[in-house]
Amino acid sequence: MQDLDENTVTDAVLAQMATTPDARMREIMAAAVRHLHAFAREVNLTPAEWITGIKFLTEVGKACTPIRQEFILLSDVLGLSACVNALHDKTALEHGTQSSLLGPFFRQDAPEYALGQSIVQAPHGAEIVMYGQVTDAAGKPLAGATVDVWQTDEQGAYDLQLGNGETADMRGRFRCDDAGKYHFRTVRPLGYSIPLDGPVGDLVRRQRRHGHRPAHIHFLIGAPGHRELVTALYLADDEHVDSDTVFGVSRSLVVSPRANDPNAPVPGLPAIRYDFSLGRAADNDTGRVGADPAQIVAAAD
Amino acid sequence: MQDLDENTVTDAVLAQMATTPDARMREIMAAAVRHLHAFAREVNLTPAEWITGIKFLTEVGKACTPIRQEFILLSDVLGLSACVNALHDKTALEHGTQSSLLGPFFRQDAPEYALGQSIVQAPHGAEIVMYGQVTDAAGKPLAGATVDVWQTDEQGAYDLQLGNGETADMRGRFRCDDAGKYHFRTVRPLGYSIPLDGPVGDLVRRQRRHGHRPAHIHFLIGAPGHRELVTALYLADDEHVDSDTVFGVSRSLVVSPRANDPNAPVPGLPAIRYDFSLGRAADNDTGRVGADPAQIVAAAD
Known part of the structure; x- marks a missing residue:
């Protein structure tokens, strides 16, 4: 019989989990336990602090709803999502444009627009134009690549946060021309604060962080045979x-x-040119970082 | 501007958390982020696996109720509770009897009994007697020490799991005599399975673990000026x-x-003798590992 102390308990847990038939699950849980225990030992975690952690995680779970995923938000503010994203980028067989977070505001059913149209139904400020080319990693144009775009309006709100959330605005899907080129009109997005009214917001405030994201435009770009690019x-x-x-x-x-910009496809408007390149996916590529919160909470209910 | 990869993102998070005014919170969160990222890098966590983790934690949160704390259960089966317990034991100025988990079935309002009485209202099997002495770490008897006892019945159930859960049974509080001695009658407890009908149970089953705890009798022992002992x-x-x-x-x-046992205080019954010793608490001792689930969930609601 083992006499378990704060060190030997780790091996005892690993031994008990060694019967896990799924090799990958066994590997992940073993690493999770080793790091969890090493964390507790490193900070000499007290029972009162442990209780605080249990309460916090319980609050995060209770804050999850079909339209809000507080655990993803926690992963985001702890940099875990960005870390997993970066690890995923490394698995690509060829590297294209760097990826960025998908975020919670992507919608599958964005309106389809012709090249040159605006994604904003009623612009309140000056428009800008975005244009560029989608190629493979070697620079070869990808004719007909699909470009999904979504962003906040000039006030920092997504359509899903306005009105009843049912009107699709500040988002759209384009199809590149035969040269892989795209262009569309939009407005300058405004940065915004992550939701601060839940337990993750409490954490961020207690850390005296500002809680903001800088202004950005999201892209999801796809072409047959290439790695889907999620970026911003x-x-x-x-x-x-x-x-x-x-x-x-x-x-x-x-x-x-x-x-x-003398090359801007809509003369007179401030222009952003950005060329995207798509790498090639490994056979075991497991997709993007990010998901529909509704699916995740539905699975948990 | 930093270009964040799976390694440099860790320092970026620590830099952003460096403004945390509470030094201990800053230390704990920094260690948590370092270990969390190191875990993701070590197993090369994929986006799909990350989503699986988010779903699991969300399910654990949803399973928490005023009478069930699934995050504590998760901490228990991952050995974190035992690790924190062991770390806590090391903070004692003097070491007495080893501690063990408080568990979720402790009640503040156990019935008080005179020495020698039984904690079981209607024994269904043969009784046993428990006796011994409570001393300080140097062996000096602690007159009047309080001994809280609780356990399962012969079928492996606590009173809180039987009937309406309002009748206190298989538990009691005793006061040691002037020589620090205690004795009481009870039945042999039976081991039991942790609750397997929630997400933590799913995890344990997928790991092919049996999910049982061996038969045990809980003790919470206190004497003024000494470290409260939670053991089993x-x-x-x-x-x-x-x-x-x-x-x-x-x-x-x-x-x-x-x-x-010729020394058994109740002749004819099988006897367990156990002497407990209580160390001295450090000034900054932060209490026991374990808590009333109702308090934790109430705080989260």
Whole structure:
């Protein structure tokens, strides 16, 4: 019989989990237990602090609803989502444009638009134009690639947060031309705060973090035979571009509208040019980071 | 601007959390993030596996009710509770009897009995007697120490799991005599399965673990000026004494009833003798591992 102390208990747990038939589950749970125990030992976690942690996780679970996934938000503000995203990028056989977080506001059923149309139904500010080309990792144009775009309006709100949330706005799906080129009109998005009215918001406030995401435009780009690209472009002049609360910004994804771009497909509008490239997926690629919160909570109910 | 990859994202999160005013919270959250990211990198966590984890934690949160704390159960089966318990034991200024898990079935309002009485209202099997002495770490008797006892019946059920759960049975509070001695009558408890009808039960089953706890008797022992002792005694002949699902067993806490103990205070009954010793608490001692689930869930609602 073992005499378990704060060190030997770890091996005892691993031994008891060694019967797990699924090898990958066994590997993941063993690593989780080792890191969990190492964390407790490193900070010398007290019973009162442990209870605080149990309460916090319980609150996060209670805050999950079909339209809100507080555990994903927790993963986001702890940088775990960005870490998993980066690990996923490394699995690509060829590397294209860097990815970024999908976020909770993607919709499968965005309206389809012709190239050049605006994704904003009633712009309240000056429009901008976005254009560029979608290629493979070697630079070969991907004719007919699909470009899903979604963003906040000039006030920092997604359509899902406005009115009854049933009107699709500030989002759309485009199909590139035979040269892989796309362009569309939109407005400058505004940055916004993550939801701060739940337990994750309490945590972020207690850490004196501002809770903001810099202004950005989301993209989901697909072409047959290529790795789906989930990414976003961030506006360089946003004050939070260097301190995104969910760690989605990479230098290669930061852009600025240019006032007098001679190549802009809509003359007179400030223009952002961005060319996307799509890598090739490994056979065992397991998809994007992010999901419909409704699906996850439905599965839990 | 940083270009975040799966390694540099960790420092970016720590930098953003560095503004946390509470030094201990800052330390704990920094260690949690480092270990969480290290875990993801070590197993190369995929987006699909990450979603599985989010779903699981959401299910655990949804399973928490005022009478059930599924996150504590998760902590128990992962050995975290035992690890925190062991860390807590090390903080004592003097070491007494080893501690064990409080578990979810402690009640503040146990009936008070005179020494020698039985804690079982209607024994269905043969009785046993328990006796011994409560001393300080140096062996000095602690006159008037309080001894709280609770256990399952011969079928493996606590009173809280029987009938309407309002009748206190198989539990009681005793006060030691002037020599620190106690004795009481009871029945042999039976081991039992942890609750397997929730997400933690699903996990344990997928790991092909039996889910049982060996038969045991809980003790909570207190004396003014001494460290409260939360422990349990385990029956040596239980088939699961070496494989407790929640890792509460230590060799020093394993006992066997003895058939013809000449010192037994109730002649003719099988007797268990166990002497408890209480250490001294450090000034910053933060209490026991375990809590009333109702309090935790109430706090989360």
